[in-house]
Amino acid sequence: MASLIERFGRGLGGLIMLIVALWLLGLVLAPNLMMLDFSFRPNLMPSQVGTSADRYTIANFVALFSDPVHRAIFFKTVWASALVTATTLVATYPLAYWLAKRASPTGVALALVALIIPFWINEVLRTLAWYILLAFNGPLNAVLIATGIIAEPVRWFGDFGVLAGMVYAYILFMLFPIYNSISTLETAQIEAARNLGASTIRIHRRIVIPHAKAGIATGCVFTFMLAAGSYVAPALLGSPGSRWFTEIIYNWFFEGGNWNRGAAYALVLLVLCMMVVMAALRLFRVNLADVAK
């Protein structure tokens, strides 16, 4: 803060700080506090607002856990997000290692271009591409039938569609932190381990993964948060059986007209995400500062 004043002077430095403060207070803190306030109030007719009926209650939270469908969708969202995270990690780690340690400079450039260019298109359209690929009469089924792998077209929408769409959508958020952390590993360490007789699996388990731990944790945290808060992929690629918790929240706000309950549901999701992040960091023995790097 002092350095800001020093660099820009009292006037401009003060202005920058004021803008940042307004941004934090008005656009981050205030909406969340309003959500918090909403979530603890009952859903009332406008005429009842401010009357004796308008008092704090935990009814909205109780409703979530007493409704078996909502409860089930909530827990499914949690473990399905964990599954998305795990699948993305498994799919991404070999690629990150190859990019960081094995690929030629040309290979790295080509692979990064191929990975990044699709992300110039917005998320909805990218998901729509998967919608087309996975359609009942779409190209994936056509190819699988033509090659004789399946006899009848498969309904991919649902759990599989959501998983595929999300893994694809978040792959870069997993890839880059891991790629960066593996890049900083001295190649001679891998050679030394191989020279001492270590198998590929052991080299990864004992040398590469411990070194890349912070990057892996960062990627997992990003991916989990994004997956748990995802709306587009489940909405487009899901089926009634694969509803996501965000869809329920959306419904409370925009279909059910019950903002209070929607706010309570959103708050529960937020708290859950934070708990998962903290648990993951503790599990990986990484602290928040490492992740922020």
Place this chain on the structure above:
Amino acid sequence: MSHSVELAGIEMIFGAVRAVERFSATVEGGEFFSILGPSGCGKTTVLRLVAGFIQPTSGRIVIGGKDVTEQGPHQRPTSMIFQSLALFPLMPVWENIAFGLEVRGVSKAQRRRRADELLELIALPGFGDRMVHELSGGQKQRVAIARALAVDPEVLLLDEPLSALDLKLRQHMRAELRALQKRTGVTFIYITHDQSEALAMSDRVAVMNAGKLQQIATPRELYANPATSFVARFVGETNEFAGRVRDVANGLAAVETRHGMLRGRAGPGVKSGVEAALYVRPEAVSLSVGAPGNRIAALADRLEFEGAVAMLHARTNDGAPVLAAIANRRLDEAPLSGGPIQLSFAPAEALVLAHG
């Protein structure tokens, strides 16, 4: 006795670059063998070929009588010490040392015991639970050696492991490495660009330049009888006088140089008429007037005191530098700078080598 290493006609081509050209050498079991050369000469490539990190374009590598050319680094009885040491920073010292044993499925208790034994050997008892970053440069060095020795290798490959240390420590580690090699009897192949290091430690030295093997010899032989002009220039200080060979008789070649006719022992391939250079070490050059043999007139430039000797930098009539080492106890006779002097050396102390 440890395994010998035989390199037969090794060639290594990376794209358009010929990193190693037809390299053949036999390292005896239990020998301290150095490969000396300037950076980029291909010496590290030779070491990596012996370790198995890369496969030669052509040629065979035989270790202990067994052809290992096709084998990977984990199948060969070699162990490498990297220039950067490549210790594992996230493991304590003892796990670093015992990593090769962990890989081989040795129980934890045995691993710990072996690590402690090796820590005794490298004079770092009780350091097992420290982390790598807590060690000094010399200590890291020794841990890297212990880690490489833990797997009982037949051949230890060292890639300029002392280059990161300061001079004092480097000299100390030289002696320690040499002693360790004698004690363990393991064959050492040591890569360095530092000729004093190679001369001080090795049983034999191979000199390389631009991918080509120049000479394999004992340090004394290398210094006294360099086989090529590159070796003469690279190993130790030397004076060089280029010219054309007038005649060769009784093993002595007479070279017509700009400083007159100079005589020296004829090297391989030196015959009358060839372009050649005469090489003489500074310590063979004396100031005494009236000494027999070759004479060169020069102007004394400056005297650099180096402790045991003082190096006289002089210039010949046409400005070429000449070095003469003057023993400490004769310093009183040293000329003043700027003064004309007569430099002389015996033909037996000079060597004539053909160009190329």
